[in-house]
Amino acid sequence: MRRSVDVVIAARNEARHLGACLESIAAQDYPNGLLRVFVVDNGSTDDTAAIAERFPAAKLSVRLLRQSTPSAAASRNVGIANGTGELIALLDGHCTISPTWVSAMVARFDDPLIGGCQARIDSRSVSPRIQRYLNESGELSNDRILDDTVSGRRNIYPWILSGNSVYRRKAIEDAGGFEVSLAACEDVDLAWRVVLLGYHLAYVPEAVAVHYDGNSWFRFVRKGLTYGAGAAQLARRYEPHGATNKFVPPKMLTTSLERSVSAAYYAAGYRLKDVRMRLGLDPLPTPVPHADVPSEFRPRFRWTDAATLRVAPSAIYWMRDGAEPASVVVHVPSRQ
Secondary structure (H helix, E strand, C coil), X not given: CCCCEEEEEEECCCHHHHHHXXXXXXCCCCCHHHEEEEEEECCCCCCHHHHHHHCCCCXXXXXXXXXXXXXXXXXXXXXXXXXXXXXXXXXXXXXXXXXXXXHHHHHHHHCCCEEEEEEEXXXXXXXXXXXXXXXXXXXXXXXXXXXXXXXXXXXXXXXXXXXXXXXXXXXHHHHCCCCCCCCCCHHHHHHHHHHHCCCEEEXXXXXXXXXXXXXXXXXXHHHHHHHHHHHXXXXXXXXXXXXXXXXXXXXXXXXXXXXXXHHHHHHHHHHHHHHHHHCCCCCCCCCCCCCXXXXXXXXXXXXXXXXXXXXXXXXXXXXXXXXXXXXXXXXXXXXX
C-alpha cells in the first residue's frame, strides 16, 4: 500500500552532507508525489539553508523551515507540525539512504500494530581516529545498536533512533511529540511513549542508512556529556516504570584510551545533571505516568479451540528477534 510520507530533517550546519542526503531521497523507488521533505534549519552558520532552498523542485519537494532555539527535538516538532503525511520519516542531514529505504520501511506499516520502524545503519567518520575507535569498540555497530534499541535488551522498553526511522503520524501525535526539555535522548523518550500506547516497533534490515560523523575527536567524545545528562533526566522521568536513578558507571578502565575517555565524559554528564536536579538547580523532568493500553491494541486471540485470551491492558509487550526469538512482557504496575 502506498502511503504519503513526510521526511523531516533537523539540520544544524549540515552543508557538508545535506546535498547528498537530499539526492538519496530523490533517488528512492517510491512515487515522488507521495514524498515531501521538510528541512528545519536549526540556527546554521554555513550553507545548510541555501542548499535546501536551491534543491531542484523537479527532483523532490523540499521545504525549508527555521527553528532558532538550538534543539533537535523542537526542530523535529516544527517539521512534523507543518506536514500532513500519514507517515513521518526522521533523518539526520548527515545520512544517505539506500534507494529502497522508503518503500521497505513503509511496507511494515501494513501491520496496524506497528508504530515505528528503524533501518539498518552503517556508521562512518571523516576522522581516522574516530573510525578506528568505532571499529575497535563496536559502539556504533549495527548489532550493538539493535541491542540498545529495537530489541530492548539494555533498557526498560525498546526504542528507535530518530535519525534513521519512520513513524506513524498518529502514533507521534497521540504520544505528544518530542519532549523539548530533555538535554538529549529525546528519541528514546518518544519511542517509549509510543510503546506505552500499545504500538510495536520494528527493524527493517533491507533498508540501509549510511551515517557520516563529521566531528573532531574532541567534539565526538564531548557529546557524551550531553548524552549522559539526557540519560539522567530519563531515569527520573521513567521512575514510575521501574527506571532507576542509580548510576552504574561504564567501564572506564580499559586497554583503550579512547573507550575510557568516552566513558568518562558520559559518566560526568550523568552525574552532573543528577546532582543539579537533586540540588534544585535544574528542574526535574515531568514523570510519565502509567496508563492502561487502549483496547484496540489488546484484541482477543484464539488460544485453543475453546478459549480466547488477550494481553492485559496494564502490560507492555514486544517481540525480540535473533538467534533465540522471544517475547518480552512487562507488567508495568508491579515493575515485573
